[in-house]
Amino acid sequence: MHSVERIGRYRLERRLGTGAFGTVWLAHDDDLDAPVAVKVLAENWAHRLDVRERFLSEARLLRKAGSPRVVQVHDIGELPDGRPYFVMEYADAGTLADLLAAGPLPVAEALRLTALAARSAHALHEAGIVHRDVKPSNVLLRTAPDGTRRVLLADLGLAKSLAQASGLTLAAGSEGYRPPEQAEPGAGIDARADVYSLGAVGYELVTGTVPAAPGKVVPPERLRPDVDPGVARTLMRALEPDHERRWPTAEALAEELETCAAVGPAAVRP
Secondary structure, eight states, rough: TTOOOOOOOEEEEEEEEEEEEEEEEEETTTTTEEEEEEEEGGGGGGOHHHHHHHHHHHHHHHHOOOTTTTTOOOEEOOOTOOOOOEEEEETTTTTHHHTTTTTSHHHHHHHHHHHHHHHHHHHHHHTTTEEEEOGGGGGEEEETSSSOEEEEEEOTOOEEEEEHHOOOOOOOOOTTOOHHHHHHHOOOOOHHHHHHHHHHHHHHHHHHHHHOOOTOOOOOOHHHHHSSSHHHHHHHHHHHSSGGGGGGGGHHHHHHHHHHHHEEEEHHHH
16 A cells, blocks of 8 residues: 555545554545545455445445534545545544643633534434544544634444444443443443543543543542532543433533533643
């Protein structure tokens, strides 16, 4: 793949990242004179029809979401060797994981960004999709024309339709962000699985620490004493091991986070 300079009309510029099943490239769409991100299935999985279908399913689910809060898919195609690829909008401002490289964020900013990620997840849920792998590296930032930052949810490699999610039989998700029901094969899930993961993202943005295992999460005010009790309660409710005790929807979590951000006193990094 290193020797390929173009994929269709897209001129490759540099590698953005490599995951378990594919590589994402920054490319330039010469016809539209615009940067794009191109995801290509890895060569070592090219012979696996199930992996190929999962790869294409991600593109279909992104397209199905049809929301400006979720990364948009512009094109799909196939390399001469038969490997599929799809073309997405490029998020030029990095990810929440990149922001965390400098340590925990100002509390109000952390809450606002988590609220935006929650609204992105709610857009997926409204489209009948559960993400199953919400974490800082899958929450992208893009500079809007007015200079503000847009938050985009990406990487639907583990996503499923909510109609299928109640009967899932395989564990999925990333440690620290994964709710207990996703760690147990055969346990059905719903949109509240993503609520847990969003709570973990907010917790990390506020404290700089990935939460411990479900049920063993250290209250955020112990790691950052300036955290308001209302903020701590909001995050800990999202991180409830029992999904019945969490925020009922990602939208409800977003609304509470926005309220906390509007009244919270902490505006600087610790």
